Amino acid sequence: MLTCRQVTQLVTEYLEGKLSWKDAIRFQLHLGMCRHCRRYLRDMKVTVRVLGGLPAVAIPNDTMDALMERFRNWQ
């Protein structure tokens, strides 16, 4: 059986679908029995979604103007 430490080491490979089917089953078996690792997996998924939702930074106006000028002069 996988240990909790191994689960935390394999979590990205699991999320990326890169575990062999045998390891994926061992991973899921562990999750079925361990609420702490379910929590860990959930926190990792939340972390990924938070990263994807970070507010966008706006381009400064003078940079935008300079780039538009470059576009107008583009041959």
Add this chain to the structure above:
Amino acid sequence: MGAARERSRFEQDGASPGERELVARLLARDQSAFASLVRAQHESLVRLALTFVGSRATAEEVAQETWSRVLAALPQFEGRSSLRTWIFRICTNTALTRAEREARSTPFSSLEVPEEAPVEAERFKPSGFWADPPRAWHADSPEEILERTEAVACIERTLSELPPAQRAVVLLRDVEGVEAAEACNILQVSESNQRVLLHRGRAKIRRALEKLLAEE
């Protein structure tokens, strides 16, 4: 079935019809098309460039030079990758050239850093099971977390402190939502290295969030 899978993979990896139309508009000197592209991607280029070069000012210069190179090469864009990937790739090349000129080592040498555990060793018993398991967080959903300015600041700070190669992979994969294969192409790393870097970077951000949000 093989052919269908090949085709869908090609469509996924190549430029979308929307991107091809955008390229046509750019080639027709459509200023609003260029403005929307720059607005959507410029700051992402600065952030990516910052993982290769020493300062924010240099990263800004790299991003601006990227746009010049994009325009110069646009007539040759074949749409084999997505336009966004192609622009990120040009940005990476521009930044690498710049980093070499500044005699700064490329970030991917940091791949050689020793094995890092995703969770502190002392949180496990010698048997490998949790001694100090993950705690529930005050804010539980991504939306709730993103509403907290201190959480957003914590993530930005942790991201900026990641080793450059980890930061580049996390930025592309998780912040920008680029597919694994595209990220490997942009950064010229193998898939397995990409995964190790992603794993280490994500684990540090999770740790920082746990420290900030965990209930006592």
